[in-house]
Amino acid sequence: MLDKNGIAKRIAKEVKDGMYVNLGIGIPTLVANYVPEGIEVILQSENGLLGMGPFPWEGEEDADLINAGKQTVTTLPGSSIFDSAMSFGMIRAQKVDLTILGAMEVSENGDIANWKVPGKMVKGMGGAMDLVASAKNIIVAMQHCDKAGNSKLLPHCTLPLTGIHCIQKVVTDLGVFDIKDGAFHLVERAADVSIEEIQAKTAGKLVIPEAVGIVQ
Amino acid sequence: MGFNKVVKNANEACQGIEDGMTLMVGGFGLCGIPENCIAELVNKKVKELTCISNNAGVDDFGLGLLLQGKQVKKMISSYVGENAEFERQMLSGELEVELIPQGTLATRCMAAGYGMPAIYTPAGVGTEVAEGKETRVFNGKTYLMEYAFDADFAIVKAWKGDTLGNLIFRSTARNFNPMMAMAGKITIAEVEELVPAGSLDPDQIHTPGIYVHRIFQGAKFEKRIEQRTTRKRDGSC
Secondary structure (H helix, E strand, C coil), X not given: CCCHHHHHHHHHCCCCCCCEEEXXXXXXXXXXXXXXXXXXXXXXXXXXEEEECCCCECCCCCCCCECCCCEECCEEEEEEECCHHHHHHHHHCCXXXXXXXXXXXXXXXXXXXXXXXXXXXXXXXXXXXXXXXXXXXXXXXXXXXXXXXXXXXXXXXXXXXXXXXXXXXXXXXXXXXXXECCEEEEEEECCCCCHXXXXXXXXXXXXXXXXXXXXX | CCCCCECCCHXXXXXXXXXXXXXXXXXXXXXXXXXXXXHHHHHHCCCCEEEECCCCCECCECCHHHHHCCCEEEEEECCCCCCHHHHHHHHHCCCEEEXXXXXXHHHHHHHHHCCCCEEXXXXXXXXXXXXXXXXXXXXXXXXXXXXXXXXXXXXXXXXXXXXXXXXXXXXXXXCCXXXXXXXXXXXXXXXXXXXXXXXXXXXXXXXXXXXXXXXXXXXXXXXXXXXXXXXXXXXXX
């Protein structure tokens, strides 16, 4: 099984040279640590920053310079700053090449639920609905099952939706899945996870090709 | 004679804000919030406010201070975590909350400032956000119609401003401030540094003074950091 860093490392392989990338909170943030040498990407933070750099050195925090998770960050040579309307304008206009975000549920037709659990305190969708409605290339990073052991790869989402027909790829602790033609297509499995286990833990329609790779 | 936009302080800037009004309040989290005016609204004890702001502050800072005083009737925001009093009032039904996508929030402000009655966005199509809203298909994709906001006052925070109301923001404290500045019937700007007209380079102005009705230099800016994340000098994160 892949741990959080393993999931992030695998997703980093999907990041190509020259991409503008938006990373959500949680596992997606870790992806930045595994972008291969020789590949240049520019990170977009939807509060209004392109070219997000690492956390500042201790003592150099700037209250005016934060990311979408409200963490203090830095700029890089070539960074740019803009307002919130332009930030979502570039997202809506599909200028951002790749969006990586977490989810509570994903369905076999590419729907995603990641913002609200009925009966629990609702914090809000933030920028997630804008991102999933517009991005042309979205990868979801999440655990395959919830804490009770229920599959999060479903025929239909049961939680309130964030967006519909928008997710193309899911990377979980068990493997990598493409979503197309109303099904999850197994692309790679974690080295120590059997196809039978993946089948048992995937509630949505699962297509298993003859050759399934191993997550490296 | 001429343009009299400069006011003495937050108290003078907030004249005319009354119970039941709709206010836009700039900032993202605690970054770039008009903290002097928020303090003044607490002092003023205005109630039944509708606040349009991306977030709702924390318990003891930002818009959280207005919530503590039970001055807010309704919040229109995209994300409202990090605030226990907010949660209590929301669950007890004392506070009405309308959650909308962040880009929709920004664009509804922008539309008001650009004189457009509504915009179309794909954000929220197929979700509960779309319930009751008009949709339209363009080039095979469905969009929601979202109305421009209508706010009595917009309260923003800028880094520098001049006596004619021209504003320059600093770093990501820009966020929602420029579009809210454009959207208020009356716009109040509090700035870290107020300079004479002519001191700022016209090419560097983010918000032209035509949108700003009242401007003052804030007495004090705490600029609290919500999530202090750093790298240690020894190289670890």
